[in-house]
Amino acid sequence: MTEGRFPSSQAWLGRAQCVIPGAHHLSGRVLTTPERSPMYIERGFGCRITDVDGHEYIDYLMAFGAFLLGYADPEVDAAAREELERGSLLSMNRPQHVLFAEALVAQFDAADMAVVLKTGSEATTAALRIARRATGRRRVARAGYHGWHDWCLPLENSVPAGLDAQVLEFNANDPHSLEALFSVFPGEISGVILAPEMVLPPTRERFQALQDLTHRHGALFILDEVKTAFRTAPGSVQARFELKPDLTTVSKGLSNGWPIAAVVGRRDVMNSAAGMHLSGTFHGDTAAMAAALTTLRIVRERDVAGHVWALGQRLIDGLNAIVREFDVPALSYGEPFPPMPFLRFDHPDSQVNDAMRTVFYEAMLERGVLLHPRHMWFISHAHQRDDIDTTLEHARSAMRIASQHCRAT
CATH class of the missing domain: 3.90.1150.10 (Aspartate Aminotransferase, domain 1)
Structure with missing residues (x-):
């Protein structure tokens, strides 16, 4: 060059x-x-x-x-601009919040409720917080990249000490590595969070084995579909392989460039988020929600x-x-x-x-x-x-x- x-x-x-x-x-x-x-x-x-x-x-x-x-999809951006003209971030709840949550959970067979955030890192962090409250356990197991927050980098000298004892890594292509964690910490692991791109080659049997193992030990199975959702017919990795994750994180392709993310999941698990401090000033922004709704429609129709x-x-x-x-x-x-x-x-x-x-x-x-x-x-x-x-x-x-x-x- x-x-x-x-x-x-x-x-x-x-x-x-x-x-x-x-x-x-x-x-x-x-x-x-x-x-x-x-x-x-x-x-x-x-x-x-x-x-x-x-x-x-x-x-x-x-x-x-x-x-x-x-880039710059005219339909998506027009929908967002229309919301901006109405005021996309107001002081209280908006009907659009309910409409968006309804539309989002409809995309996932295993989901009944949604928490809306702004970034994938927020979504994965919120999912683990929900899992801890739902199970009463503190440790988590992970495979893949899940963002930039402290728990994602437990060995960095810039984050609080001791996170590596709480956030345990396993090999997504070796279920025995996950089984070993459950054996060392029986009854202590709240959730297993998995990025689908870590499973190669991706097969239903491999994903199902990890999900079944997680459930046998009383933990929640969290599928981090921040990257993968809406790119795979019929819409996500879990739909393709008929999985039933307890919680799912989504972002990226959801809104075609407008900042939005979410955690969706089973009602009994998501109810644990009621009253939990997951609030962010910009989480209620309806311009990004309008962009996401338009993106989902185009993904389906075309x-x-x-x-x-x-x-x-x-x-x-x-x-x-x-x-x-x-x-x-x-x-x-x-x-x-x-x-x-x-x-x-x-x-x-x-x-x-x-x-x-x-x-x-x-x-x-x-x-x-x-x-x-x-x-x-x-x-x-x-x-x-x-x-x-x-x-x-x-x-x-x-x-x-x-x-x-x-x-x-």
């Missing part, structure tokens, strides 16, 4: 170093190096974004999955899940064909399903592997395709078959460069 390709991004980064710790927000972390990545984006529409230096990209990150329909599944599978199959063509140690797969694809390089030499990965992803950026080298990607309804085919055409060129680099080293 040509040095000096991003002068405006570099200028903004220099200003940011003076006023933002670390010089960028967490979700804006550098893709490869600050000099060779588009650090600042000017605008986005559909599945394309344009950086501050004028380069356009087919975007497969979609704001880390927040845009299921595509088979969004079917569209993103088909295109994700096309991208995965195409990338794997290119990998075989150039005999590169890499694999494309869904994490856990095709709407959330990824490409992993697997060279046994870590230095060679890192170099190959960097060469490939920088070559894709130079060709106008934004892929994240360390995070799952997301297909949106705005992506079309031509976008996938263009991406694969560029991927063939980029993989040729990566394979040559591998052989040279």
Whole structure:
């Protein structure tokens, strides 16, 4: 990639170093190096974004999955603007709060009630608080990324000591690791929270085994569908595999970029949240609720899940064909399903592997395709078959460069 390709991004980064710790927000972390990545984006529409230096990209990150329909969807944003004109955050309850909760629980067979929040991190934290009160137990078991709150980072020196004794990690692909936790802490674990992308390959039997094990020990099974909900026909991982989680967390694709999240669950469990302090000033914002209701309608009417599944599978199959063509140690797969694809390089030499990965992803950026080298990607309804085919055409060129680099080293 040509040095000096991003002068405006570099200028903004220099200003940011003076006023933002670390010089960028967490979700804006550098893709490869600050000099060779588009650090600042000017605008986005559909599945394309344009950086501050004028380069356009087919975007497969979609704001880390927040845009299921595509950037700046006119119907979704119009619904939110209509609420804004009425006053989207008023001093007391609104009828829209009830309407939204009714619509949301209708999306999940195992849900009767909902608590509405703003972010996925809030939702997962609230779900565990509800589980503790419902069971009278304090410890929790987890598998996956669940946000940035203290309990998600129990070993960091910036959070209170002792959280690692309360928040226990297990391997989602090894039920025995969860069984071992229940054996060490009998009657103490309130809930097991699982991010579906941790179960690979994703099968009903694997999920059901974890849910059954959790229930045998009197704990609540919490499915963290912040990333996965509404991307998979018939609507969620739990629907696909006929699971009955006690609690479910949702966000990201729910509202196509408008900030909203929720915990939904069984009535007897959710009643434990009555009177619990889960209040946030902006939780009652009805503009985001209007955006979510419109998003859910579009997802249902236009088979969004079917569209993103088909295109994700096309991208995965195409990338794997290119990998075989150039005999590169890499694999494309869904994490856990095709709407959330990824490409992993697997060279046994870590230095060679890192170099190959960097060469490939920088070559894709130079060709106008934004892929994240360390995070799952997301297909949106705005992506079309031509976008996938263009991406694969560029991927063939980029993989040729990566394979040559591998052989040279």
